Amino acid sequence: MDRPMPKFAFSIMSAMFKVRDFLFSPRDLLEEAGLAPGFQVLDYGCGPGGYVVDAADMIGEEGKVYALDIHPLAIRQVQKIAEKRQLTNIETIHSDCDTRLPDASLDVVLLYDVFHMLDGRSSILAELHRVLKEDGVLSFNDPHMSKDNAVSGVTGNQLFRLSSEGRKTLSFSKA
16 A cells, blocks of 8 residues: 555544454464563554554553555554553554654564455565564554465565464564
8 A cells, every 4th residue: 555545434433443452352463473571562553543552552652663655544543542542662653664663673573464455565564574683573463465475476576484373473584
């Protein structure tokens, strides 16, 4: 996706994600990602922020969740969540690719339910590879893709390799 979806579509998607998050705990995916206190985490394509609260809780005040999205409504929604809950360990990034984060600065990148919509996947994966620490994890979940398509999509440029498979996520490490 090289430009934000229309406001109406974003509102519908946000409502659907609220239902999803009510039925299936976002924390289950985050636990598979191995989030721990002090971690630096990027939620790439954060949308309305379904994972940011649990991620912020799991990494604690000494950690940081960077919530990145191309849609200004997503950024505003995450900022409102952080403000309402007084979460000082969440920072938003309005971008379609460039994180503006230092090299090798992240412990985990969350790539949840967004990969199927991305244009320019090679550039995005290169950016995620750049900001991920050598022992970092790219945690992947996209119910719109088969496992084979997901694995080939992430590993095709040879920057990442599949390192483990959880019940709900695939974990990739730097190749």
